[in-house]
Amino acid sequence: MIKSVPVPFPVVNISQQIRKYFMEAQTHTKNKVYFHYNHTDSCKFARWNARESYEFMNSRHWQDVVDFYSNMVNGRLSLSDLFVTERTSFIHDDDNEIPEVELENYSSKDKSGKWERVTFKILVSYHGGSFDGWQKQPGLNTVQGLLEKSLGSFVDDRKAQLLKELCKPLEGCASVAGRTDKGVSALQQVCSFYTWRKDVKPHDIEDAINSVAPGKIRVISVFQVSRAFHPNFSAKWRRYLYIFPLNDGENKVQGCDSGLEVDNLCSDRRFGERSNGCDEKIENLLINDEDVLEGVKKPKSFTVNRVNMLLKQLEGKLLSYKIFARDTKPSRNTGPPTECFIHHARAMEARLPCSVNGYGEGRKVMCVELVANRFLRKMVRVLVATSIREAAAGAEEEALLKLLDATCRRATAPPAPPDGLCLVDVGYTEFDPSITLIA
Numbered sequence: 075m076i077k078s079v080p081v082p083f084p085v086v087n088i089s090q091q092i093r094k095y096f097m098e099a100q101t102h103t104k105n106k107v108y109f110h111y112n113h114t115d116s117c118k119f120a121r122w123n124a125r126e127s128y129e130f131m132n133s134r135h136w137q138d139v140v141d142f143y144s145n146m147v148n149g150r151l152s153l154s155d156l157f158v159t160e161r162t163s164f165i166h167d168d169d170n171e172i173p174e175v176e177l178e179n180y181s182s183k184d185k186s187g188k189w190e191r192v193t194f195k196i197l198v199s200y201h202g203g204s205f206d207g208w209q210k211q212p213g214l215n216t217v218q219g220l221l222e223k224s225l226g227s228f229v230d231d232r233k234a235q236l237l238k239e240l241c242k243p244l245e246g247c248a249s250v251a252g253r254t255d256k257g258v259s260a261l262q263q264v265c266s267f268y269t270w271r272k273d274v275k276p277h278d279i280e281d282a283i284n285s286v287a288p289g290k291i292r293v294i295s296v297f298q299v300s301r302a303f304h305p306n307f308s309a310k311w312r313r314y315l316y317i318f319p320l321n322d323g324e325n326k327v328q329g330c331d332s333g334l335e336v337d338n339l340c341s342d343r344r345f346g347e348r349s350n351g352c353d354e355k356i357e358n359l360l361i362n363d364e365d366v367l368e369g370v371k372k373p374k375s376f377t378v379n380r381v382n383m384l385l386k387q388l389e390g391k392l393l394s395y396k397i398f399a400r401d402t403k404p405s406r407n408t409g410p411p412t413e414c415f416i417h418h419a420r421a422m423e424a425r426l427p428c429s430v431n432g433y434g435e436g437r438k439v440m441c442v443e444l445v446a447n448r449f450l451r452k453m454v455r456v457l458v459a460t461s462i463r464e465a466a467a468g469a470e471e472e473a474l475l476k477l478l479d480a481t482c483r484r485a486t487a488p489p490a491p492p493d494g495l496c497l498v499d500v501g502y503t504e505f506d507p508s509i510t511l512i513a
Contacts, residue, residue, distance in 0.1 A: 118468030257492030399450035
């Protein structure tokens with residue numbers, strides 16, 4: 075009888091392989107050359123470091139801006155109260171609908187399968203301070219979660235039965251033109267919902283959503299569109315508005331002696347508390363010895379005209395804005411996924427309506443309008459904060475363009491507070507440069 079001798083398998087030392095992998099990764103990191111933008115070039119004053127920039131952005135009256143957005147969501151105010159001009163006529167009222175997307179018409183006899191389902195286009199406005207962002211997340215009060223819950227009553231029987239078998243709540247599925255972060259408001263967010271039921275009417279959807287959170291979310295319009303419509307992929311451009319409250323004495327031309335020592339910057343914390351409780355993680359607050367130089371004078375104000383001058387240089391160019399993005403995956407750090415085409419980038423001074431703060435003259439604010447085919451994560455807020463920092467330092471006109479060449483995100487400022495940001499509208503036809511909020 076021949077006994078079989080077991081053949082031993084090769085023993086793989088996993089710990090050695092892991093150690094080898096990390097050693098190679100560390101070697102690669104050490105050999106990798108990073109280009110850190112030289113912040114001392116072509117500036118009248120020294121630039122703020124990350125901590126100083128964060129404190130400057132937060133030490134102001136954000137509650138006035140939050141109240142203004144809340145009043146707009148509830149229909150008590152409109153953009154025409156902020157921009158006293160006819161240029162806001164493109165912002166549609168409740169009785170109007172945004173232009174329909176030109177899509178191919180399908181006859182009823184050609185409709186089968188997925189083309190039989192009915193798709194609704196929903197235009198919704200919501201107050202960012204009342205939600206934990208758009209995207210649905212367990213245990214959080216999000217716009218998507220609230221919206222899909224209210225759409226559950228319009229789900230067809232087949233899907234309702236499937237959800238029941240899977241022990242999932244009866245909810246609809248909503249697609250959106252662009253996800254907003256916690257604290258960011260929207261005036262004309264576009265989302266869509268589909269169902270195989272033929273008895274669902276637009277006014278039924280409107281009533282269901284409006285009743286779920288009065289004063290926080292409001293439907294502007296609902297109408298049926300072609301199955302080919304998608305709120306994100308069909309969109310040609312998005313328009314964002316950032317309102318930055320100005321403190322007394324800001325937006326004045328700085329004199330030669332206008333500066334502030336590092337240890338005294340933003341020592342007045344009277345208005346430093348965040349209005350809506352959005353305690354975000356402070357990014358890029360590491361400060362090395364080169365950032366804190368004894369006796370260095372730094373600016374304490376900026377001019378809106380200089381911010382406008384810096385932003386205008388970005389118009390009409392297809393560029394990679396990865397340096398202005400945050401929380402993006404490494405796979406999106408190169409190539410087309412980081413490229414954006416900014417159609418319009420302007421800034422101007424305005425005043426909030428008197429009814430917001432209750433006294434004779436409204437608070438002065440800086441309004442920044444940005445229109446692009448797409449935006450990266452937190453790109454608008456980083457762009458606003460960085461342009462203010464560069465304007466305060468007296469940087470040259472092409473300062474933002476030169477920052478695009480940097481490979482370290484510490485070259486840009488931390489994101490501005492979400493309280494001031496608002497998604498104004500989304501376009502499904504080619505952008506018309508004559509239709510803007512700021513000329």
